[in-house]
Amino acid sequence: MKYLPLILWLSILSITSCAQRSSNGVLELYLEFWTYVDEHYIFFPEKQVDWQKVRETQVAYLQDHTTEEDLFYAMEQSLLELKDGHVWLRSPDKKAQSYNYRGEEKLLFSLRSVRDKYLTSKLEAHDDIYYGQIGEVAYFYIHKMKHNRSLEKLLLQLDPNITSIILDIRNNGGGNSNGVPALLGNFVKESIYLGAYLEKSGPGHTDVSDPLPVYAHPNGKDPIDLPVAILTNRGSYSASTYFATMFQGLPQVAVIGQPTGGGAGGNAGYELSNGWILAVSVSDFIDKQGNSVEQGLVPDILIANTKDTFAAGRDLILERALEWSVK
Amino acid sequence: MRFLLVTIFSFLFLGSVQKSFAQTDRVVKQQELSFQIGWRVQSIYDQRLSARTKSYGMPKVGFTYAKQNEQKREVLQFSYAWSLKQGESQELLNFKTIHPQINYRHERKVGEVWLGGYLDHYTLLNFAQSPTSYFNNNFISYTVSQSVGPSISWGETFADQWSFAGNAQLGLLHYLIRPAYGHPYPDNYLNEEVFHPTRAGMGKALLKSGRLKSLDKVQHFKVVFGLFYQTNSSFRAGLQYQLELFHQQGSHKSGNTTHDILLNFAWQL
Numbered sequence: 001m002k003y004l005p006l007i008l009w010l011s012i013l014s015i016t017s018c019a020q021r022s023s024n025g026v027l028e029l030y031l032e033f034w035t036y037v038d039e040h041y042i043f044f045p046e047k048q049v050d051w052q053k054v055r056e057t058q059v060a061y062l063q064d065h066t067t068e069e070d071l072f073y074a075m076e077q078s079l080l081e082l083k084d085g086h087v088w089l090r091s092p093d094k095k096a097q098s099y100n101y102r103g104e105e106k107l108l109f110s111l112r113s114v115r116d117k118y119l120t121s122k123l124e125a126h127d128d129i130y131y132g133q134i135g136e137v138a139y140f141y142i143h144k145m146k147h148n149r150s151l152e153k154l155l156l157q158l159d160p161n162i163t164s165i166i167l168d169i170r171n172n173g174g175g176n177s178n179g180v181p182a183l184l185g186n187f188v189k190e191s192i193y194l195g196a197y198l199e200k201s202g203p204g205h206t207d208v209s210d211p212l213p214v215y216a217h218p219n220g221k222d223p224i225d226l227p228v229a230i231l232t233n234r235g236s237y238s239a240s241t242y243f244a245t246m247f248q249g250l251p252q253v254a255v256i257g258q259p260t261g262g263g264a265g266g267n268a269g270y271e272l273s274n275g276w277i278l279a280v281s282v283s284d285f286i287d288k289q290g291n292s293v294e295q296g297l298v299p300d301i302l303i304a305n306t307k308d309t310f311a312a313g314r315d316l317i318l319e320r321a322l323e324w325s326v327k
Numbered sequence: 328m329r330f331l332l333v334t335i336f337s338f339l340f341l342g343s344v345q346k347s348f349a350q351t352d353r354v355v356k357q358q359e360l361s362f363q364i365g366w367r368v369q370s371i372y373d374q375r376l377s378a379r380t381k382s383y384g385m386p387k388v389g390f391t392y393a394k395q396n397e398q399k400r401e402v403l404q405f406s407y408a409w410s411l412k413q414g415e416s417q418e419l420l421n422f423k424t425i426h427p428q429i430n431y432r433h434e435r436k437v438g439e440v441w442l443g444g445y446l447d448h449y450t451l452l453n454f455a456q457s458p459t460s461y462f463n464n465n466f467i468s469y470t471v472s473q474s475v476g477p478s479i480s481w482g483e484t485f486a487d488q489w490s491f492a493g494n495a496q497l498g499l500l501h502y503l504i505r506p507a508y509g510h511p512y513p514d515n516y517l518n519e520e521v522f523h524p525t526r527a528g529m530g531k532a533l534l535k536s537g538r539l540k541s542l543d544k545v546q547h548f549k550v551v552f553g554l555f556y557q558t559n560s561s562f563r564a565g566l567q568y569q570l571e572l573f574h575q576q577g578s579h580k581s582g583n584t585t586h587d588i589l590l591n592f593a594w595q596l
Contacts (some may be wrong), residue, residue: 032378040509088461092417178524197524199517200509203578207508212522268509269461271377271420279461282509 026071027062029274033075034058036270037082039203041280043265046292047083054078072096072276079278084294085237086267089278101261107235108305109170109315111141117313118322126150136163137325145175145239148183155186155224164325165224167247168231170317174238174263180246184216187224187250192216194249195293197266198284211286214246229321230255232299237261245287245297254324257317258304259296357396358596363389363567365589367408371422373453374579375468375506381422385410387587400441400480404430408585413456420462423454426583432478432496441480445496448473449547449573451583465511470581471537472573474498474547488557490565498547504537505577545575553591561595 034055044051058074065074072089076096079087089096111130115123121133127147131140131154138158142151155165181194196211230244232255241260247253265281272278286292303320367387372380389406408426427450434443451470455462476499482492507514513529513536516522521532548571555565567589574582 042509090419090459090461092419178526181524197522199507199512201517202508209517210519212517213519214524266464266510267461268465269376269420269455269457269459269463271379273378275379275418275420277419277457277459277461282464 026066026068027059029071029272030058030062030074031055033272033278034078036272036278037078037280038205040200040268040270040282041082041087042198042200042208042282042284043082043084043294044205046284046294049081051081054081075276075278082280084265084281085261085263086265086281087279088267089276091276101237101263102234105234106307107171107233108307108310109233109235109317110310113310113313113315114139114141114168114318118315118318126154129154133159133162134166134322136161137166137322138162138164139166139168141168142172142240142243145169145172145177145243148176148179152183152186155183158224158226162226164227164229166229166231166318166321166325168318169236169240169243170231170233170257171235172237172240173235174240177239177242177246180243181214181216182219184246184250185219186221187228187252188216188218189223190218192249193288194246195285195287198286200282208284211290216246216250226252227325228253229324231317231321232257232260232297233304233317234258234261234296238263241293241297242285244299245285245293248297248300249288254301254321255297255299256301256303256321256324257299258302259298260293262294262296264292264294357394359391359393359593360596361391361393361591361593363387363391363406363589363591365567365587367585367587369408369424369583369585371424371451371453371583373422373468373470373581375511375581376422376453376455376462376465377420383410383422383424385424387589389589391593398436400432400434400436400443402430402432402434404428406430408587419457419459421456423456425452425454426450430496432480432494434478434480439481443478444475445478446473446475447496447498447547451573451581465509467511468506468579468581469504469511470573470575470583471504471533472498472545472547472575473502473537474545475500476547490555490557490563491553492555493550493552495550496548497542498545499542501540501545501547502537503540503545503575503577504533505575505579505581507536508578540575544577546572547574548572555591555593563593565591565593567591 058078062074075089083099085099085101118134119132123130123132127150128143194214196213199209201207201209230247232244241263244255248255264285266283267279268282269279284292303317305316309316365387367385370380370382385408387408391404393402406428410423429448432445434441449472453468455466476497478496480494484490507517513533515536516529516532551569553565553567555563557563569587571585
């Protein structure tokens with residue numbers, strides 16, 4: 001009897017010390033993955049992917065293919081059906097193939113060519129931003145979407161003889177666009193609606209929040225009252241798409257070039273019970289007209305570089321922007 | 328089910344231990360301030376980030392202020408546990424955990440035990456630590472709970488300078504705050520007039536995003552045992568063991584089972 005407390009206490013410890021461990025087979029793991037994507041991916045309605053059919057196909061495949069390699073392949077092939085560059089999968093040993101948002105065409109852009117053939121000043125660099133002048137046009141190449149504050153500083157220090165601005169975001173694969181509305185506050189005299197986020201709010205394919213609008217509010221300083229050209233191509237992805245979409249909301253801005261690669265979805269990561277991790281898009285961004293820019297933003301002026309002109313050192317997109325700037 | 332079994336066994340254990348002493352309780356005199364330091368082992372899961380349960384060890388510290396007379400006792404405790412920096416890991420995801428907690432209980436002497444209620448503030452922050460960028464947009468998951476429920480304490484002195492003390496609490500009602508669904512925004516933040524892409528104003532929205540939950544949705548149970556040695560009339564030191572279980576059954580379940588071993592140093596004021 002006197003040992004009863006000890007026996008009871010050891011029982012408590014044994015109950016509480018059991019940790020959950022995965023003992024799922026290949027099929028169970030695939031279904032766990034499939035269910036997670038089914039309940040969290042935001043673009044099923046827009047992309048009209050038959051996710052049930054994807055499951056049937058891969059479950060049939062896994063009946064006869066039962067190794068970890070096979071499971072990885074099944075998950076990878078499933079994710080490629082979503083055609084989304086923000087959807088990722090990896091195991092401790094390898095990364096799954098990602099959707100190529102750039103498409104088949106080669107991205108014909110060279111900063112060296114811009115520097116050598118077009119700039120009339122030295123090309124300076126600061127925090128992934130390369131800048132100079134082309135006559136009275138201020139040219140900025142933004143390599144990554146990371147340094148909105150640095151860009152803001154550079155824009156506020158423009159030479160007084162500058163008559164227009166080019167912000168070149170070609171081949172910019174993204175980063176962080178959260179600071180763009182504040183950046184745009186330097187360009188507006190009154191609040192302007194830029195677009196809206198949509199957030200996944202539940203497990204159903206259509207469970208999405210009401211639109212969460214984003215505005216550019218004037219920041220109290222004299223606004224930058226210059227025309228702005230945003231240059232884009234298929235390599236402008238994710239935060240670059242947001243950047244171009246938000247800027248396009250301003251009346252003095254023109255987006256010039258090729259449609260962006262899209263990537264409006266903000267993703268979120270998750271660890272499966274076997275330790276593999278995946279990320280799926282759980283949010284969307286819609287432009288002022290209410291259109292999702294997941295598949296790409298269409299520029300105001302559509303133009304593309306060609307292989308021949310590019311080989312000859314010409315940048316037709318930049319030239320069109322310069323032409324637009326002086327009008 | 329496991330939670331129910333733990334609760335039943337703990338109260339049986341408490342009952343059997345309580346009967347084995349005959350002397351009156353002189354565990355806390357008047358006012359006492361104490362400091363706890365020790366080590367925690369936890370099993371934690373958060374289905375917003377992972378399907379796996381993870382186990383970690385981490386340090387824990389705490390401060391307690393207790394005031395009592397022959398009939399009434401009040402105890403206010405603050406504790407803080409945090410993950411240490413981890414070495415290289417084979418896992419693609421680890422949790423860095425921060426766990427501050429504030430607990431207040433008010434009890435009255437009823438026979439040989441002290442019975443009353445408690446109010447607890449429990450904040451568990453899990454930061455996703457990954458060598459990849461997969462969690463850049465959901466780098467945090469949080470569980471914030473204000474709980475109320477019954478509290479029972481007991482204690483006995485023996486062999487003049489030794490004393491034994493314990494306390495158990497069971498949460499009956501909780502104000503629970505968890506992220507809404509995809510990204511870790513709280514519910515109230517997904518509101519046209521509140522949302523901001525830079526996450527400004529999220530703190531206030533977070534506090535308004537809670538839901539009232541009862542025992543069927545949130546299980547929160549704590550039991551602590553301590554053995555103390557009184558060195559002189561104003562100081563005692565001891566060793567404590569605390570078991571705490573917290574589990575919530577929302578759309579993304581989460582839970583934490585912790586075992587704490589603590590050194591306790593107490594000064595009579």
